[in-house]
Amino acid sequence: MTAGTQATTPATAGATEKRTALYGRHEALGASFTDFGGWQMPLKYGSELAEHRAVREAAGLFDLSHMGEVWATGPAAGAFLDYALVGKLSAIAVGKAKYSLICAEDGGIIDDLIVYRVAPEQYLVVPNAGNADTVAAELEARREAFGSDGGGVSLRDASAETSLIAVQGPNAQEIVLSLVAADQADAVTGLKYYASLGLELELRDGGVPVLLARTGYTGEDGFELFVANEHAAGLWDAIRAAGEGRDLIPCGLAARDSLRLEAGMPLYGNELSRDVTPFEAGLGGVVALKSKDGDFVGRAALQAKKDDGAGTTGGRRLVGLRGLGRRAARSHYTVLKDGRQVGEVTSGQPSPTLGYPVALAYVDVELAEPGTQLEVDLRGKAEPFEVVALPFYKRER
């Protein structure tokens, strides 16, 4: 047996991977580690399928401390982010969050990120681990271009001192509720998807300030908790204790990847890159060409691509594929139509929840309609796949 295709983890620096504040916890749990975005991260603790199912059926606990955290503060912070990113971040209500993109001048995607407005003049920008340094540097360069003296915006890259822990799954709310003071329970219960709340948790270290956000990357209900590194292990332990009797298990990046794929969510490096525009990725709605009057980085190029019909009438489009056989398509496999190359798979694997192979792929736009019959070259043999609407999996509410 030799590996034909390996996991889609981007290759990163060899011996210099960073470790999160929770590395010791993962090691003690017997995790297998993988290099991801320059970090040594748990790939799985036991069976990645069991971890995947735990999130769908009960709850899973993730260390996401490799993600970046950049704070933008000041009276013009919203206006600055409107200039630096493609969305209209000044329009986010305090306590809400928005999915956005940072694009290059040519419209290519530098990263996808979540922006939380935690106070009127304070935003938290969360880029992917592998892009955190690039995004921080890019934001700084754009701050300088934004106005003299940065236009009254200050930036602080807090990635190195901030941990991020996610609790995802149908039991997540119950677990988080058991950690918060009684007078805050209603605020947590009432927290909407893509909303956040600053609160202090009474843990064994005493009061620990966290930013609690109802966000995730799994397709389930769940929370992400930003906390200072020195409190990360205490919070992790408290969540695990709260998860006893609620079927919470620690989950690694393997489960995270299969969960996000079922939920049809893109992964930077697979679906998103500098060579892709938001329109092709199905993220045209994230680009505020209409609602933003002012200039923003990439605006001209994005307008031109939109006018060209990128992702709608021309070029390629990101689609979901369902395998009609049992063999799964994997990243970089060729998509065919009647033997002709019409696209490329960006992510794919057997869906643990659905029981059939699923994949994301870029295909020629005229073949992007759900129901379109295509094939994928699975190591020399063309196997049938059908274009399906995304997401593959949607939780019952």
Add this chain to the structure above:
Amino acid sequence: MSKVQSGLRYSEEHEWLDTDAAPAKVGVSAVAAEALGDVVYLDLPEVGSELSAGTTCGEIESTKSVSDLYSPVTGTVVEVNQEVIDNPALVNEDPYGAGWLFTVDVTAEGPLLSPEEYASKNGGEL
């Protein structure tokens, strides 16, 4: 650390061969099963098909990857483990037992390693 079972011999490609069984039995090592992750699909050779040592004879697919299966021997497939096809997780749960893949009427063996050699090469535990 993953177990390397004594009493078997191993190929470079991580298949094990049990020639004490008649006909000889083939599976994949625990080292390989662990590296693959949860196995979800097996494509095994059909009964009666002719295998050639060191060439591909099937596929083993996990959630995260897919790998070719190489035959450690030359010969004819006698039986295929239907139970492991129906429940590929057996490869992870019991790679040297219920997770066996197929049996072969062996006419020639490819290059094989002793458990000690295989373990020292692959970091397994005897």
